Amino acid sequence: MNKVTIDDIAKVAGVSKSTVSRVLQGRVAVHPDKKNAVLTATRRLGFKPNIVAQSLASGRSMTIGVLTQNMGSPFYDAIAQGVIAGLSPSSYSPIFADGRWQIPMELSALQSLVGRRVDGLVLIGGSISSQQIQECCNELPIVIVARRFSDSNYRCISMDNVHGGYEATRHLLDCGHRKIAIIRGLSHHADAIERHQGYTRALEEFGIVPDPRLMVESDFSPDSGLSAVRELIKRGEPFTAIFAANDLTAFGARLALDQHGLRVPDDVSIIGFDDQLESAYMTPPLTTYHQPAREMGHHAAKAILKLLQGDEFLSLQVPGHLVVRRSVRDLTTIVH
């Protein structure tokens, strides 16, 4: 292990430890001779500063706590990757804790992060209330990703899911679809609710009354997408298109259709949500609504860095956009 301390350097360089510290920090002027002596000794002894001691003394830990929900969802993973990337050019390191979408775990993970004296916090998704956050993180710079608080003054980096749901549904409508099924996500999940709202709004704009028989729930997993389509088919209510809660669900749905001998997009069209890497390689490539997950994570990292510098930073809505590929059939084009 590295047993070299600044005291050792001080001794070798023939100066006091204060001077060593000053040289190493480089914020205060030190006589060139001593400076050189310190630098030489530092190199010769292979000194590596003890960041823990630095943290305790300076009050800054140079770490950013990242609270994920680790549901293995590509979307949340991509956000986390973005945070790592955004932080990496700085001298801050991310430290992760995992809430697993369960409030008690989320709370304790958060407390563990705060106990580690992180200098800032990035909260990805999650379900705890803004009040609970406030309680344990007074004064700490916080950025929330992929979630929005109506009531609070937190900085949030999010995407407009209502609008996304609207655009996706609207695309199906524009392509002439009228019987549009929706596989929505978990009933209590904000993203699912908002996308569903967008769906409803788009339909109503076209004077269509949303049919509960064309609505199935899922848990965002491919498997639930598969069951959802089976359920849909069992109900017998015809449909020409499916709006899936996310791409993963769309994959499951696509497979179920295949198993029932229904062709995509010839018989049934599918639109997803997220635009994860694999979606472009579905057969047929999946039309979906792109969520800039990685960018959001990246933004979050930059935001925290800004706040840490004392700069202000305001909530940000990152725009998503429709990615048209080949899984939606255009019914308005007359085929021979």
Next chain:
Amino acid sequence: MNKVTIDDIAKVAGVSKSTVSRVLQGRVAVHPDKKNAVLTATRRLGFKPNIVAQSLASGRSMTIGVLTQNMGSPFYDAIAQGVIAGLSPSSYSPIFADGRWQIPMELSALQSLVGRRVDGLVLIGGSISSQQIQECCNELPIVIVARRFSDSNYRCISMDNVHGGYEATRHLLDCGHRKIAIIRGLSHHADAIERHQGYTRALEEFGIVPDPRLMVESDFSPDSGLSAVRELIKRGEPFTAIFAANDLTAFGARLALDQHGLRVPDDVSIIGFDDQLESAYMTPPLTTYHQPAREMGHHAAKAILKLLQGDEFLSLQVPGHLVVRRSVRDLTTIVH
């Protein structure tokens, strides 16, 4: 912020800070009355220990450094997720740094981790030499995942890629395929090399001389899988099956085949490698070789925890296995 220190508690409870520390640690007996007083004060004041101070004093930082290569590959991501999960029941937190498969970055990331005085290290993949590792991490418990060192005494958690490559190819052979193309990964990447070795061995067992015209390189991305198939088709050498470097590459290959009007598995069979989540939902579901990525990460976490406890732990080869789905056609069954 939390300004309550054990001195405050000591004052309120009317004991010394040593006693407070002892109560909080619970390792030494303390008179019940005082113990109660301390506990009450702790609760009333809302005391949260400063982990940084604890670390400095005790010499243990309660953090495990995780060095990833963050190439956004589902396989490596899954390992990292496994590490997070495996660590989460303990009181150790993972702290991440990213090498991006570039030796200089890898080295500096490693040094930053060591500077943070992590108590243990999990290295996922990577390219730095075992000597370089040794230089900066003397004495530190280390577990290597998804990589093996021939020369060293590190504990490695890995899978036998040669065997995996062999099994995958063997499956194709057993299904009657003889013209088997391989899309191998990056030329210098150990996993790619080993899987390729397994491929070659299986072919030779069947008396088949590997045909360089049926070998294309890729970079493990879906896009490179797509180009690889185009290249293969352009070369004109017929083939009935493709062994892809990983599932992502297989997705790309599958799409390329579709674009050329070739059906899977009727015209061409595909086998992948990894068994990532999405593979079961490809159309047709992808036959692939399962790598227990998450388990490997989980094992790594448990291993580090063991080493930290003073227990020994030896290198581990986690077995993979073939997952037969529907993307490989059995040519040995006579079709009318």
Next chain:
DNA sequence: CGATATCCTGAAACCGGTTTCATGATGGCT
């Protein structure tokens, strides 16, 4: 040339805990 401002520098306090050490109190045993 003396007075004052400025620059360096070392000593010491500090960050908030853990751990060692010494001591007084208790308890067990003969």
Next chain:
DNA sequence: AGCCATCATGAAACCGGTTTCAGGATATCG
């Protein structure tokens, strides 16, 4: 009753840095 082992506890040292403070050396200025 007397002696030694045990126990509980507070004081103080310690972890390895940063930062304050004060003083000596130097520079500036009238």
